[in-house]
Amino acid sequence: MSIEEHLASPHVSLEQYVKNRTVELGQSIERRTPVYLDTKFWILLRNGALHGGAAGNLLNELRIQVKDGAAFCPISDSTFAEILKQTDISSRRRTAEIVDELSLGISLLTSEQRVATETAHFFFSLMTPDTRLHPLRFLVWTKVGYVLGFVHPQSDLFEKSTQLALQKAFFDEMWQIRLTQIMGLLDTSALEDLSFANTAGRLNAGNAEHSDSIRSFEQAWSHELQGAADLCADKAADVLCDMGKKQGLATPKRGDAAWMKTRNVCANAVFHALKNKPEMRRSLPTLYIDACLHADIRRDKTRKLNGNDIYDFQHASAALGYCGAFFTEAPLRTAISRLRPKLADEFSCRVISDVEEALEFTCTLKNDAL
Template sequence: MMSALQRHLGSPDVTLETHVRRCHAALAEELQPRRAIYLDTKYWIILRDIVAGVRTADSEIELLDILRRLVSAGKAFCPLSESTFAEILKQSDERTRIATAEIIDELSLGVSLIPYEQRVAMELRIFIYDQCRDLGAPGPLRLPWTKLSYVLGVIHPHETVFDASTELAIQKAFIDHMWSMSLSQMVDTLGGKQMSPDWHPRLAEQINAGNAKHADELRSFRQTYSIEAQGAAEVFAHMAVEVTRDLQKLITGTLPSVAGDATEAEAVRIWTKMLSTVLCHEKHKSSLPSLHINTSLHASVRWNKAQQLRANDFEDFRHACSALAYCDIFLTERRLMAMATANHLALDRHYGCKVAAAISDALALLHAE
């Protein structure tokens, strides 16, 4: 920390945002030769149990061996996500929780995806800036990778007793320190801390009731997707408004004037309509993968009127958003694989991510790497 602090005291011209961006860019370059293999929590638990000697089947041992070989040979890495992190903290036994974190440390190379909402913001920024190239908009970088300590987002000290330049150096040194922290260190530091009460069961119940009430109104999967896209647009329209404001400041050097709540509401209304329209156009689905994948999976459950949304689906869908959009291989549960690869979604083919649920199928994919 002290050596990093001294170094950063000598570069007060480098902003905190620039330093964080450089860290992410360097990590992306480092990972570029490797294939990203996403394991959902089921597979991390399997690997943990193999290490502990609880699982001893030959195919299971081979799975761990080949993943270790691919990682150590510089061919692959197995990133974490905020969904996996949340599910690890739900494990009540401290010993197995630490053991899970240790195998993740080994195979992830300390790498995680940035949180879901940050990925949506990144995708929106890239999409909107790309539409405004003729106005002088730059091409923002696609930097989805971070370190495990920032799996829930970047944090740093602020409002300290130090002057501005010293506080900036402290912030950048703190980021450097956190950048090297392992998941097992984080889990050990958190001790027995549990996640906040799970609101997913109640939310699933409410959504299922609403879906049942309006089930007779659905005429096609395309229509069902359009309804879900409208809901997604309503949630993230405010984010698109912020992106456009940042872009205007970047191009003109001034922020747009906001006359009041009415102007803000109108901007959100316009972007809600635009986003829902964009999501329904095939050519834009690659530009906004996180929103498209999540919308598709929710629409799939709603269109299959005999299927109920389960509490675990919310985290499973986030796993799918992480894996399908940003990874090359996705090892998951059979139910989620069936949904993602169904012909009317074909998310695996659309994003070029191979999906497997059974260990035998996972081995076949890994042996081909």
């Protein structure tokens, strides 16, 4: 829409406008199977476009399925960052071109945004079971222009109504932008370190500090679930307080003793759900999957995390939580398959590391869309 058209509908807030477009996007892809490719497979497809072979055959079949409306291959903020790490500009552009074609310009929300969305949806569902909510699967998608999160321009130079119209018009433009355009605009030399080495180092130090308390996967799993529950507790407390305000109730200020009590109750509720209620894990997939994978690392006290592991875990939580298939490297597939309970089965996601097997699976997708 043009700025003039947005000026004519000032009653729709920016937050609601973004949510409406997000839900529309989720509804538009409901009949497609999301097939998540980690960076290894995107590079394989890029090379397959040049040299053919098994990867070329997989690329051709994915193109058919996307064109026929049976599938799409979304990216995530982790995919975006790893593509940016490619130093050869020509190769990076060719990768981005294939992503634009197969992803339909669609990305999952960032991991942090998904956790916030899942947490809010989970507690709204618990506290207002009779309220008709949008399914979670409609709320986690965005376009590649917002792969790193929603940012809206602001200026004190405009009246509120004009700024709102400008923000909506800017959103419309970013909603249509392609990954190749973004890559052409970015100065990758000015970006911060994308290796996750510091994050891995901090996690290794923390794991070492508490290693004596971990004697089994079950112990590591329970510890990680507690950490996951604590991670989303602030957001959960804010959600409950906001619900109370809308009902005219007096609610505590953030950080007050009463707010902290609410926060702790929320953390306990999430921990109980993740540990003891398998049917509720699908409501909090990002937290749960990430916790399971970190627990798998912690049970092996000789294993140290590296930056690539962080990317792998982020790929896995995005793919297993919201996609029908995950094409990835063999070590990550092995890690996912050895976990108990099996993550791929819990979330109905096919995990594949072999190109020929990926091709065989992709050929079946046309039947799923009928």
